[in-house]
Structures are given as structure tokens and as C-alpha cells.
Amino acid sequence: LAKRGFNLVLISRSLTKLEDVAKKIGEDHKVDIKIVDVDFTGGVEIYDKIKARIEGLDIGVLVNNVGVSYPYPEYFLECYQQDPKFLQNIISVNIHSVTHMCALVLPVMVNRKKGVIINVSSTAAVIPNPLLSVYSGSKAFVDKFSVDLQTEYRSKGITVQCVQPGFVATNMSKIKRTDLMTPSPDTYVAAALNFLGYTTKTAAYLPHIFLQLTLNLMNDVICEPFTTNFVFNQLLTMRKRALRKQQKQ
Numbered sequence: 001l002a003k004r005g006f007n008l009v010l011i012s013r014s015l016t017k018l019e020d021v022a023k024k025i026g027e028d029h030k031v032d033i034k035i036v037d038v039d040f041t042g043g044v045e046i047y048d049k050i051k052a053r054i055e056g057l058d059i060g061v062l063v064n065n066v067g068v069s070y071p072y073p074e075y076f077l078e079c080y081q082q083d084p085k086f087l088q089n090i091i092s093v094n095i096h097s098v099t100h101m102c103a104l105v106l107p108v109m110v111n112r113k114k115g116v117i118i119n120v121s122s123t124a125a126v127i128p129n130p131l132l133s134v135y136s137g138s139k140a141f142v143d144k145f146s147v148d149l150q151t152e153y154r155s156k157g158i159t160v161q162c163v164q165p166g167f168v169a170t171n172m173s174k175i176k177r178t179d180l181m182t183p184s185p186d187t188y189v190a191a192a193l194n195f196l197g198y199t200t201k202t203a204a205y206l207p208h209i210f211l212q213l214t215l216n217l218m219n220d221v222i223c224e225p226f227t228t229n230f231v232f233n234q235l236l237t238m239r240k241r242a243l244r245k246q247q248k249q
């Protein structure tokens with residue numbers, strides 16, 4: 001967005017990381033950058049801080065990117081027993097942030113009859129994803145919310161886009177090396193922006209689109225239990241590997 005000349009408000013929880021990113025973007029692009037440090041696991045009070053910091057800004061694009069997932073695939077009850085706050089945190093960060101940020105920013109967009117909201121969901125929302133059930137459920141919320149929000153506000157000049165990435169090489173995926181199935185964030189974002197205004201929800205990056213098509217085709221043609229078990233076994237293997245690694249530490 002900075003490359004395209006947009007001024008930015010960056011919102012995240014670590015002030016030093018925000019300062020570093022703002023400095024780096026500022027060195028490369030002549031745009032105004034504000035930063036707001038809030039922890040989205042917090043309650044409604046954090047939105048008062050955000051509201052105060054964005055007051056009077058003519059916000060044209062909102063990107064709801066913040067998200068958290070599991071440290072590794074795990075059974076639902078194990079997650080809860082290991083950390084009772086886990087459920088609240090993942091729902092606050094992945095769901096509450098998206099709805100509340102839309103509520104803060106939409107009035108300005110509706111007034112000027114123009115605006116773009118990009119909500120980052122996940123391929124996990126639309127394929128079987130056992131052992132990450134709260135994460136995938138939260139992303140399915142983002143998917144459905146986005147589509148219905150688009151219908152409500154299309155006639156007011158608002159474009160809502162929901163993107164559903166597969167694996168991208170970031171801290172969350174813990175994948176450092178990019179390959180065809182795991183693009184860099186830059187590659188993924190470029191692909192997603194190409195779809196803006198053309199489709200309300202999309203995996204956006206071609207190999208991720210094919211992944212979704214293949215799994216959904218397997219679901220429909222071969223049968224659902226086969227696809228679900230196929231993914232379940234893969235995630236069980238990832239879980240075993242993570243637990244073995246944890247025991248060694």
C-alpha cells in the first residue's frame with residue numbers, strides 16, 4: 001500500500017516491532033505512518049484507544065490481517081486444559097478484532113461512499129482442518145461475515161474482500177523457505193490485490209486456488225470421510241512431530 005502512495009496506520013501489539021516496520025517503510029516511501037500498539041486479546045477498551053488514534057483520518061482501506069493460530073495441531077480439549085485462556089484469545093484476536101475494526105472504520109467509508117475492507121481468512125476455513133478446529137472455525141466466521149457484509153454495503157460503494165491463503169512463509173506458519181505452495185508474503189499480497197473488486201472471497205494465489213479445488217473435488221467425487229481422514233492423518237503426524245520436539249527441549 002505504501003508503494004502505491006497510501007498513508008498508513010499500523011496496529012499491532014509490539015511497539016518496538018511497529019517502530020521498526022514504520023521506520024523501514026518510511027525510508028523507502030514518502031508516506032505518513034502512524035502506529036498504534038494494542039493487544040487484541042484485550043476487551044472492548046482497546047478499541048477506544050484505536051478509535052481515538054484514528055479520529056479524523058480519512059481511512060480508505062482497512063486490512064484485517066491480525067491473527068493467531070495453534071502452536072501445533074492439537075485436540076480441542078488438550079488446548080483448553082493446557083491454557084484456559086486459549087479459546088478467549090483466539091476468538092478475540094481472529095473474530096472480535098475483525099468485527100470491531102469494521103465497526104470503527106465503516107462509518108467514514110459510508111459517508112464518502114467509497115472504501116475497501118480486506119479481511120484475511122484462511123484456506124483452513126473451507127477445507128477439513130481437524131486439530132486446528134478453533135482456528136479454522138474462527139476463519140470460517142471471517143469468511144461468512146465478509147460475504148454478508150459485502151452484500152449489505154455494496155450499494156454504499158464499499159468493497160469487501162475476504163482472502164483465504166494456504167501456507168505463506170511467515171512467523172505463524174514457521175516456514176522460512178518459500179516454494180510454489182508456500183509463497184512469500186509479498187508474492188501472496190500481490191496475487192490477492194489482483195483479485196480486489198472482482199471476487200468477494202478467494203484463495204487468490206493460483207497454487208492455493210488449485211489446492212482448494214482439489215480438496216473440494218476429492219470431497220465431492222471420492223467422498224468426504226476419505227478427504228477428512230487424509231487431512232487428519234497429516235495433521236496427526238505434524239502433532240506427533242511437534243510433541244517429540246517439545247519433549248527433547
Ligand SMILES: NC(=O)c1ccc[n+]([C@@H]2O[C@H](COP(=O)([O-])OP(=O)(O)OC[C@H]3O[C@@H](n4cnc5c(N)ncnc54)[C@H](OP(=O)(O)O)[C@@H]3O)[C@@H](O)[C@H]2O)c1
Binds near residue numbers: 067
Ligand atoms: N502464514 C500462513 O500460512 C497463513 C495461512 C492462512 C492464513 N493466515 C492468516 O494471515 C494473517 C497474517 O498471519 P501471518 O502468517 O502473517 O502471521 P504472523 O507472522 O504471526 O503475524 C501476525 C501479526 O498479528 C499480530 N498479532 C498477533 N497477535 C496479536 C495480538 N494479540 N494483538 C495485536 N497484534 C497481534 C502480530 O504482531 P506482533 O508482531 O506484535 O506479534 C503480527 O503482526 C492471519 O490472520 C493468519 O490467520 C496465515
